[in-house]
Amino acid sequence: xxxxxxxxxxxxxxxxxxxxxxxxxxxxxxxxxxxxxxxxxxxxxxxxxxxxxxxxxxxxxxxxxxxxxxxxxxxxxxxxxxxxxxxxxxxxxxxxxxxxxxxxxxxxxxxxxxxxxxxxxxxxxxxxxxxxxxxxxxxxxxxxxxxxxxxxxxxxxxxxxxxxxxxxxxxxxxxxxxxxxxxxxxxxxxxxxxxxxxxxxxxxxxxxxxxxxxxxxxxxxxxxxxxxxxxxxxxxxxxxxxxxxxxxxxxxxxxxxxxxxxxxxxxxxxxxxxxxxxxxxxxxxxxxxxxxxxxxxxxxxxxxxxxxxxxxxxxxxxxxxxxxxxxxxxxxxxxxxxxxxxxxxxxxxxxxxxxxxxxxxxxxxxxxxxxxxxxxxxxxxxxx
Amino acid sequence: xxxxxxxxxxxxxxxxxxxxxxxxxxxxxxxxxxxxxxxxxxxxxxxxxxxxxxxxxxxxxxxxxxxxxxxxxxxxxxxxxxxxxxxxxxxxxxxxxxxxxxxxxxxxxxxxxxxxxxxxxxxxxxxxxxxxxxxxxxx
Numbered sequence: 474x475x476x477x478x479x480x481x482x483x484x485x486x487x488x489x490x491x492x493x494x495x496x497x498x499x500x501x502x503x504x505x506x507x508x509x510x511x512x513x514x515x516x517x518x519x520x521x522x523x524x525x526x527x528x529x530x531x532x533x534x535x536x537x538x539x540x541x542x543x544x545x546x547x548x549x550x551x552x553x554x555x556x557x558x559x560x561x562x563x564x565x566x567x568x569x570x571x572x573x574x575x576x577x578x579x580x581x582x583x584x585x586x587x588x589x590x591x592x593x594x595x596x597x598x599x600x601x602x603x604x605x606x607x608x609x610x611x612x613x614x615x616x617x618x619x620x621x622x623x624x625x626x627x628x629x630x631x632x633x634x635x636x637x638x639x640x641x642x643x644x645x646x647x648x649x650x651x652x653x654x655x656x657x658x659x660x661x662x663x664x665x666x667x668x669x670x671x672x673x674x675x676x677x678x679x680x681x682x683x684x685x686x687x688x689x690x691x692x693x694x695x696x697x698x699x700x701x702x703x704x705x706x707x708x709x710x711x712x713x714x715x716x717x718x719x720x721x722x723x724x725x726x727x728x729x730x731x732x733x734x735x736x737x738x739x740x741x742x743x744x745x746x747x748x749x750x751x752x753x754x755x756x757x758x759x760x761x762x763x764x765x766x767x768x769x770x771x772x773x774x775x776x777x778x779x780x781x782x783x784x785x786x787x788x789x790x791x792x793x794x795x796x797x798x799x800x801x802x803x804x805x806x807x808x809x810x811x812x813x814x815x816x817x818x819x820x821x822x823x824x825x826x827x828x829x830x831x832x833x834x835x836x837x838x839x840x841x842x843x844x845x846x847x848x849x850x851x852x853x854x855x856x857x
Numbered sequence: 858x859x860x861x862x863x864x865x866x867x868x869x870x871x872x873x874x875x876x877x878x879x880x881x882x883x884x885x886x887x888x889x890x891x892x893x894x895x896x897x898x899x900x901x902x903x904x905x906x907x908x909x910x911x912x913x914x915x916x917x918x919x920x921x922x923x924x925x926x927x928x929x930x931x932x933x934x935x936x937x938x939x940x941x942x943x944x945x946x947x948x949x950x951x952x953x954x955x956x957x958x959x960x961x962x963x964x965x966x967x968x969x970x971x972x973x974x975x976x977x978x979x980x981x982x983x984x985x986x987x988x989x990x991x992x993x994x995x996x
Contacts, residue, residue, distance in 0.1 A: 560937035563906075570907050592899065593872065599898035606941065611950025611958060616890030625878040625886060626895070632871025639864035670930045674937035681938060681970060695966035696942045698950070704957030713955050828955075 499568075502664050504644045506565040506671065511638060513558045514598070518631045520551035524759055525624055527841055530805070532857075538811040541838040545757035548841070549686040552761025555605050556682050560674035562598055564667075587640060594637050597630035609698050609760045620759075685762040699762035705826045708766050711758060711842065714827040717794040719848045725832050727776075727816070731789075731854035734781025741832050744818060747771045747779075752813045758842040768836045769819035773809045776816060777854065784810075786854050790835050793848040802844040804837065813838045816849065923985055931978035935971050942967045 527536050527544065537543075579585040601623060608619045615622070638645075684694030688701050699709045714720070727744065729737040750772055757763040777788065788804040808814055814837040818825060825831040830847025837845065879886045917929050944950070945963040952958055 556941055559941055560933070563902075563937075563940075566902060566907065567910060570903075570911075573903060595902070596895050596899035599902055600895050603898055604894070607944055610944030611952070612944045612947070613950075615894050617887040617894075618885040621882050621885035622879070622887075622891055622894075625875045625882060626891075628871045628875030628878065630875075632868040632873075632875065635864050635868035635871065639861045639868070642861070666926065666930075670933050673930070674934050677934055677938055677970075678941050681966075682941070695961065695970060696938065696945055696963065697961075698945055698959050699957070700960055703960045709957040709960075710955055711958075713952075715954050716952070 499664060500644055501648060502667060503565065503568040504641070504648050505668055506561065506568060507638075507641065508645060508648070509561055510558070510565055510598075511634065513554055513561060514631065514634055516554050517551055517558070517601070518627055520547040520554075521624070521627055523547050524551065524841065525620075528759075528844065530803070535805060535807060536839070538808045538814070538838050538840075541813065542755060542757070543839045544841055545686065545755050545763045545839075548757060548759060548761055549683070549763065552605070552609060553679055553683045553686065555602060557675040557679040559602050559606070560671060560678060562602060564671040564674075566595065590633055590636050593629050594633035597626055597633060600626055601630055611698070686757075688765070697762065698760070699758075699764075701762070701764035704764075705828050706766075706820045706823060708756065708764055708820065708829065709758075709762065710828045711760075712797075712799075712847070714831075714848070717792070717797065717848065719793045719827070721827060721831060722793075725850075727833060727849060728851040729776060729780040729854070730851060732782065732786060732856055733777075733854050737776070737780045739776070741818070744771050744776075744816065744833065747775060750812075750815060752815055752836070754813060754836050754838055756836075756842045756845060757840075763842075767821050768815055768817040769822075770815040770817040770833070770836075772812060773804065773814045773816055773835070773837075773852075774812070776852070777809060780852075780854070782854050783856075785856075787857060789853040789855065790846040790849055791851040791853060792846050793850045799843050799846075802835070802846045804835070808837045808840065811838060923989070924982060927978040927981040927985075930981075931974045934974050938970055938974075939967065942970075 524544070524547065526534060530536060579588065604615060604619060604623055604626075607613065607615070608623070613619065678696075680690070680693055681696040682694060683697075684690035684692065685697035685699045685701065691701055694700060701709070704710050725741065727737075727739045729739070748771070749769060751767060751769045753765060753767050755763045755765045773788070777786070782788075785806055786809075787806070788809055789801050790804060791801045794800045804814070814835070817830075817834050817836045818832065820826070820829050825834060830849070833849045834847040835845050835849060879888055879891060913932060914929075917925055917932065920928055942963055945959060945961075946967055948959055948963065950959055
């Protein structure tokens with residue numbers, strides 16, 4: 474008879490030890506948590522892709538400008554849902570932790586592959602939640618550019634999740650099939666209590682952060698990195714003028730160039746002399762916070778029509794910023810035709826403060842905050 | 858079986874898309890640095906966080922039954938909010954000149970939430986004691 478080598482005995486003992494304090498044989502707990510994680514990661518993946526493709530639109534996609542708060546909703550779900558998923562993921566890993574120390578570590582080639590695919594799932598899920606949390610806290614200890622790493626890792630995690638669900642589907646089906654059937658373990662207070670505790674933890678995290686985008690709960694947003702009414706002119710600022718290297722220029726003019734019938738060069742007084750419109754629109758940040766404000770200014774479409782443009786034209790909005798990834802943004806036809814899209818000059822009843830984009834910034838419905846370009850210098854009209 | 862094979866193919870494709878994307882976008886993703894964080898996340902959980910939780914589970918397992926559940930529940934809640942709050946409490950993302958970024962006293966806020974959780978645990982123990990006392994009285 475073969476004696477197990479010592480490390481094996483150690484690991485097996487560790488596995489038994491780990492499973493003693495929670496009933497790991499109760500696969501139904503893990504399956505329920507898995508179902509919840511499947512839902513939350515699907516929401517995160519879909520809303521994340523929406524956010525990515527809004528900022529990097531592929532040629533075939535046209536993003537609508539309505540409903541006004543759609544991006545606010547999808548990105549709020551992405552970020553607050555992601556935060557609430559942190560206790561959920563940790564609970565799931567806790568229930569399956571003894572499996573990490575199973576012996577023998579590999580029973581067959583199929584088992585080896587199955588276990589190998591758990592690594593990208595676990596590592597990737599933890600990676601997404603940790604980097605996402607650090608990002609909304611403006612804490613960047615990692616060497617990569619967060620949006621790129623978070624975006625590509627999402628495919629790895631979700632791919633591994635799809636495979637995992639396909640492998641474990643029988644257990645999920647068993648949740649319904651075995652209810653009350655012979656051999657079913659009774660729904661004991663321990664499992665119910667555990668799942669209720671996890672739900673409570675997820676809810677508590679959501680409750681103390683969701684107010685950064687869902688204003689009625691703003692008072693409870695004790696742990697949120699932003700408060701909707703806090704900032705110059707009662708609106709948060711993401712990039713200050715100092716950080717962007719922008720200083721006020723008394724000789725400022727707005728240039729409208731490119732594929733136009735006549736080029737324009739408008740002073741602030743020229744813009745103020747044009748028909749003035751007031752809109753109530755949110756800044757909806759990719760970081761999940763959002764805040765509504767009252768904006769006043771000129772409709773973008775009025776300026777473009779004055780310059781003479783095709784109905785299908787695209788507009789590149791260029792900032793006074795010297796550089797940076799978000800110095801310019803593209804405005805596609807659905808957005809510039811929208812009557813709510815303004816070249817804003819006023820915010821909450823006062824001229825824009827420098828940090829909010831003085832003298833002129835873009836504000837449009839259903840658009841990530843990072844694309845609401847501040848300190849506009851030029852509008853360049855082009856065909857595609 | 859066919860559905861499962863389709864799912865495997867779809868999943869593998871997504872993993873491939875992510876892997877190729879990471880490598881092609883190397884200037885932004887820093888694949889070596891990414892790998893350290895990717896594997897590091899799993900290792901930190903498996904070798905540090907999970908054993909710590911295991912230790913807490915064993916320690917609380919020694920508590921009398923009437924305290925065990927409230928203590929464990931409140932520890933789970935407290936640890937969850939603390940984990941999410943930690944980057945805010947540390948405030949490393951604060952920038953001079955932008956007071957709207959991380960504008961709150963997160964240490965105080967977290968302390969208040971933890972105190973409320975502790976209070977709820979004490980109440981739960983007290984309610985349990987009263988109930989037990991009452992059922993003894995009835996007998």
